[in-house]
Amino acid sequence: MESNTVNKALTSFTATGKTSDDGDIASVMGFSGFGKKARTFDLDAIFEQTRRTAIERSQRVIGKCFITGNVITLLRSHDEFNCIWNHCVLRGKSDSSSDSGSDSDSDSELIGPPVPPQHAAQQGDDDDDEHVGPPLPPGYTGSTAHSDDDDDEEGENPVKKIPDTHEITLQHGTKTVSALGLDPSGARLVSGGYDYDVRFWDFAGMDQALQAFRSLQPCECHQIKALQYSITGDVMLVVSGNAQAKVLDRDGFSVMECVKGDQYIVDMANTKGHTAMLNCGCWHPKIKEEFMTCSNDGTVRTWDLNSEKKHKSVFKPRSFQGKKVIPTCCTYSRDGKLIAAGCQDGTIQIWDRNLSVHTKFHCRQAHTPGSDTSCLSFSYDGTMLASRGGDDTLKMWDIRNFRKPVNGVSGLTNYFSMTDCCFSPDDKLLVTGTSVKKDEGNGKLVFFDRISFQRVYEIDVTNASVVRCLWHPKLNQIMVGTGNGLVKVYYDPVKSHRGAKLCVVKSKRKEKHAEALTQDYIITPHALPMFREARQRSTRKQLEKDRLDPKKSHKPEPPVSGPGRGGRVAAHGGTLSSFIVKNIALDKTDDSNPREAILRHAKEASENPYWIAPAYTDFRSLSGSDSYVSVEQI
Numbered sequence: 001m002e003s004n005t006v007n008k009a010l011t012s013f014t015a016t017g018k019t020s021d022d023g024d025i026a027s028v029m030g031f032s033g034f035g036k037k038a039r040t041f042d043l044d045a046i047f048e049q050t051r052r053t054a055i056e057r058s059q060r061v062i063g064k065c066f067i068t069g070n071v072i073t074l075l076r077s078h079d080e081f082n083c084i085w086n087h088c089v090l091r092g093k094s095d096s097s098s099d100s101g102s103d104s105d106s107d108s109e110l111i112g113p114p115v116p117p118q119h120a121a122q123q124g125d126d127d128d129d130e131h132v133g134p135p136l137p138p139g140y141t142g143s144t145a146h147s148d149d150d151d152d153e154e155g156e157n158p159v160k161k162i163p164d165t166h167e168i169t170l171q172h173g174t175k176t177v178s179a180l181g182l183d184p185s186g187a188r189l190v191s192g193g194y195d196y197d198v199r200f201w202d203f204a205g206m207d208q209a210l211q212a213f214r215s216l217q218p219c220e221c222h223q224i225k226a227l228q229y230s231i232t233g234d235v236m237l238v239v240s241g242n243a244q245a246k247v248l249d250r251d252g253f254s255v256m257e258c259v260k261g262d263q264y265i266v267d268m269a270n271t272k273g274h275t276a277m278l279n280c281g282c283w284h285p286k287i288k289e290e291f292m293t294c295s296n297d298g299t300v301r302t303w304d305l306n307s308e309k310k311h312k313s314v315f316k317p318r319s320f321q322g323k324k325v326i327p328t329c330c331t332y333s334r335d336g337k338l339i340a341a342g343c344q345d346g347t348i349q350i351w352d353r354n355l356s357v358h359t360k361f362h363c364r365q366a367h368t369p370g371s372d373t374s375c376l377s378f379s380y381d382g383t384m385l386a387s388r389g390g391d392d393t394l395k396m397w398d399i400r401n402f403r404k405p406v407n408g409v410s411g412l413t414n415y416f417s418m419t420d421c422c423f424s425p426d427d428k429l430l431v432t433g434t435s436v437k438k439d440e441g442n443g444k445l446v447f448f449d450r451i452s453f454q455r456v457y458e459i460d461v462t463n464a465s466v467v468r469c470l471w472h473p474k475l476n477q478i479m480v481g482t483g484n485g486l487v488k489v490y491y492d493p494v495k496s497h498r499g500a501k502l503c504v505v506k507s508k509r510k511e512k513h514a515e516a517l518t519q520d521y522i523i524t525p526h527a528l529p530m531f532r533e534a535r536q537r538s539t540r541k542q543l544e545k546d547r548l549d550p551k552k553s554h555k556p557e558p559p560v561s562g563p564g565r566g567g568r569v570a571a572h573g574g575t576l577s578s579f580i581v582k583n584i585a586l587d588k589t590d591d592s593n594p595r596e597a598i599l600r601h602a603k604e605a606s607e608n609p610y611w612i613a614p615a616y617t618d619f620r621s622l623s624g625s626d627s628y629v630s631v632e633q634i
Helices: 002-016 022-029 043-059 078-099 117-124 145-156 539-548 576-585 594-599 602-607 612-623
Strands: 065-068 071-074 166-171 177-182 188-193 198-202 214-216 224-229 235-240 246-249 254-257 278-283 290-295 300-304 313-315 327-332 338-343 348-352 361-363 375-378 384-388 393-398 407-410 421-423 429-433 443-449 455-462 466-472 477-482 486-491
Touching: 177 466, 177 477, 177 486, 188 224, 188 477, 188 486, 224 278, 235 278, 290 327, 300 338, 327 375, 338 375, 375 421, 384 421, 393 429, 421 466, 429 466, 443 466, 443 477, 455 477, 455 486, 602 612
Parallel strands: 177 224, 278 327
Antiparallel strands: 065 071, 166 486, 177 188, 188 198, 198 214, 224 235, 235 246, 246 254, 278 290, 290 300, 300 313, 327 338, 338 348, 348 361, 375 384, 384 393, 393 407, 421 429, 429 443, 443 455, 466 477, 477 486
């Protein structure tokens, strides 16, 4: 029987090149896998077939009324179907198990996701108390209406989301902090002021000393007007009081400087750059190589980072009579399609980014003519525009109806042409700062509700004006620049993330004491080279050299090993010679006068002669001499 099976398998293999029955050959010949080919599966086809089957099964009941007890539910989605189906199957299984056990096999199969254990535990209750829908929490005892109302009240009150429980103070200088910038990640803060300095603050690298890791003057003797990181955070725009904006990298090294235009040309559109002092600047929110600046030459210009020899496009604000007006602030919309500028004549003019001739929106009497509009800020949804005027007002505008403001408030003192206003990350609050004169009160950070425009909260910052304010959406922290050279960072340990929380937990580093010269250094510039001493460049280097010199550093001598060398003896008791020197050879008496030491034994020698007198007696008797020498005569 076995020989017939083998012959049949070999005949099939020689005829077709492969076996017809691998199992028989494996059992007969003692190995497996002879002639077996790996099976291949078309996974895409299997997934597609499974998806179609699931859709067909679900569509049979979608849109039909499903009755559960005394509740009629209209199925509108697959999730509702799975939830109710599991609920009804579980009920049917419990009912059928109480009546008879014949249908247990059909009821045990569940279609859809598994039933949560909380839901299964509630099935033992009465039918009137059964809950249809998602499972309830384990500690649930009554209605969820009260807890939901509390959560809604917590979420609807934007004042509770203001991170102001803690603060840190960064000392920029003594003059006004006129510019603040944060990179998109919130890891690095940069500040600029009237003292021409730009300081870099790294939250991850700072400790409780809160010291800037770099300070520079990129525009020499020009006040810093604006600082902003690009959307990628790799470069930074610096706008100062001169006519040329600069682009720096994250470490403060120059990347690009805008070209200066020809100030003798009347038409500013024919010049390659600005010809007067800059007022403001910002980056495009979508294009990382494009930024915008506005100047006292009456133009708003866009620039390309890769082309520094000429501007990209020019926008020229005009008054009602068609005359040139000076833009004091400018900004992009959130999508980057609109360009807005606030002018000295109180107007707000908005252009389409691709059409630079005529304005798309124009409000002639937005603020008092002659006042400098200090800031324009778009909301996160892109429909509202906030303007901070030099006439001590804050107004809200709807882009869809730009003829009159939606809301406005007055009495907000503004002494600076760069006072900020910004929206909260949830777009429910509007924030701005107030200015005060010296020793006449405290500058405040004021919060307004976006819809009602009521003053809902305020923070007393310091006894100086509040100029700049930033509310970073990722960090959920508020940065404030003041008129007395301070940068305050407000945060909440629970609601805020990273930023100032990283540096307040690090202890201060130990300060290194000033290194003083070990000896006076005399400078002799006209001495001969053979007598001239090398000038000491650094105290630290000289101390390092002295440390390597064993004589100057008084390096202790190492212990002697062995019997000793160079006149030095090893430790006492270590060798036989050292033991003899210690116990026998060394006399512990102090013999300062040798004659007194000899006479100290004269009396004992005369009374009891033992060594010297008998020796001389024997010597005299042998020699026959009568001479005798006493010890005293010696």
